[in-house]
Amino acid sequence: MSAEYPSFVRQAHGAPIAADVRQALLEDPGFGRVFTDHMVTIHWTREAGWHDAKVRPRAPFTLDPATAVLHYAQEIFEGLKAYRTKDGGVALFRPEQNARRFQASAERMAMPVLPEALFLQAIDELVTLDADWIPGGEGSLYLRPFMFASEVFLGVRPSAQYLFVVIACPVGAYFKGGKSAVSVWLSDDYTRAAAGGTGAAKCGGNYAASLIAQAEAIDHGCDQVVFLDAAEHRWVEELGGMNIFFVFDDGSILTPPLGGTILPGITRESVITLARAQGHAVREERYAIDQFRADAASGRLREAFACGTAAVISAIGEIKSSDGSFTIGNGNGGEVTASLKAELVGIQRGDVVDSHGWVRKII
Numbered sequence: 001m002s003a004e005y006p007s008f009v010r011q012a013h014g015a016p017i018a019a020d021v022r023q024a025l026l027e028d029p030g031f032g033r034v035f036t037d038h039m040v041t042i043h044w045t046r047e048a049g050w051h052d053a054k055v056r057p058r059a060p061f062t063l064d065p066a067t068a069v070l071h072y073a074q075e076i077f078e079g080l081k082a083y084r085t086k087d088g089g090v091a092l093f094r095p096e097q098n099a100r101r102f103q104a105s106a107e108r109m110a111m112p113v114l115p116e117a118l119f120l121q122a123i124d125e126l127v128t129l130d131a132d133w134i135p136g137g138e139g140s141l142y143l144r145p146f147m148f149a150s151e152v153f154l155g156v157r158p159s160a161q162y163l164f165v166v167i168a169c170p171v172g173a174y175f176k177g178g179k180s181a182v183s184v185w186l187s188d189d190y191t192r193a194a195a196g197g198t199g200a201a202k203c204g205g206n207y208a209a210s211l212i213a214q215a216e217a218i219d220h221g222c223d224q225v226v227f228l229d230a231a232e233h234r235w236v237e238e239l240g241g242m243n244i245f246f247v248f249d250d251g252s253i254l255t256p257p258l259g260g261t262i263l264p265g266i267t268r269e270s271v272i273t274l275a276r277a278q279g280h281a282v283r284e285e286r287y288a289i290d291q292f293r294a295d296a297a298s299g300r301l302r303e304a305f306a307c308g309t310a311a312v313i314s315a316i317g318e319i320k321s322s323d324g325s326f327t328i329g330n331g332n333g334g335e336v337t338a339s340l341k342a343e344l345v346g347i348q349r350g351d352v353v354d355s356h357g358w359v360r361k362i363i
């Protein structure tokens with residue numbers, strides 16, 4: 001076993017959830033509530049590097065009360081899905097991009113970098129062992145790789161020990177009721193990320209800081225919060241867990257540029273590529289909230305949508321804020337959003353030719 005790239009020990013669950021119970025759970029799994037039988041764990045220490053890679057029965061961890069992550073929040077994660085393809089196989093969508101973003105997040109949070117091949121093998125091992133948990137139809141198996149500071153110490157410095165874990169949960173639609181368009185709340189009081197901060201990293205702390213704004217969105221009857229930039233409180237950045245796109249009457253598309261405060265979404269990058277291939281001019285440019293309101297009112301803005309792994313592509317119908325609400329187009333999404341969604345989902349499911357080489361078949 002090399003410290004760089006350990007080989008996996010496979011320990012199958014002695015008493016997995018019974019097939020009939022699993023089938024019943026898969027009927028309506030919701031999102032993030034039902035978990036599979038196994039998990040992956042890989043340890044890292046300064047002395048031994050990455051070691052002790054296992055795919056094994058899913059079980060709780062025992063943590064000392066002084067475990068570093070509980071105090072200083074040194075934690076990062078990823079989110080990707082395994083899909084059942086129409087030929088009965090199983091595929092992942094651009095998992096190497098998740099591996100690379102995980103590496104970038106690790107660097108930002110002063111954590112060790114997991115080799116891409118080890119990240120990919122961890123995913124393959126878990127999906128292969130828990131393949132019976134992948135729902136058919138529109139469902140998928142959501143994979144959650146994460147890493148946390150596991151050293152027992154109090155003191156503000158990078159931990160000397162980490163645990164990398166992958167768990168999996170079968171999921172259905174992210175937004176309840178499979179709505180045709182979602183509504184978003186424009187946060188006045190809170191921002192998500194500032195220049196030099198951790199906005200481009202997928203660290204748990206970013207989400208902890210966004211929860212109050214998301215709760216405010218829910219209180220106002222909205223599905224998600226949309227954040228403006230921290231410096232001027234003027235430029236639209238992204239949603240609590242999704243990137244945002246705007247479609248104009250001339251067919252052009254705009255999305256806010258990555259600049260360290262926005263999460264570089266893999267769906268975002270895929271949508272840019274697909275939209276350009278469909279003939280749309282796509283600009284990565286800042287978009288001011290006043291312009292957003294004015295363009296929605298004049299009809300120059302035809303559609304807006306949010307995108308991310310969990311919800312794929314969701315039309316945004318309405319923006320609510322303390323200054324009042326406004327509707328985009330007819331409030332129910334539009335043709336460009338629908339066509340990009342159909343193509344992306346088609347590629348993920350194997351119904352549309354994968355001309356970009358994005359799909360990784362694992363079964």
Ligand SMILES: Cc1ncc(COP(=O)(O)O)c(C=O)c1O
Nearest residue numbers: 241242243263265266267308309
């Ligand atoms: C803050 C934020 N923005 C954007 C995204 C979309 O990223 P992706 O398309 O890689 O899922 C996510 C989801 O991971 C997110 O949490």
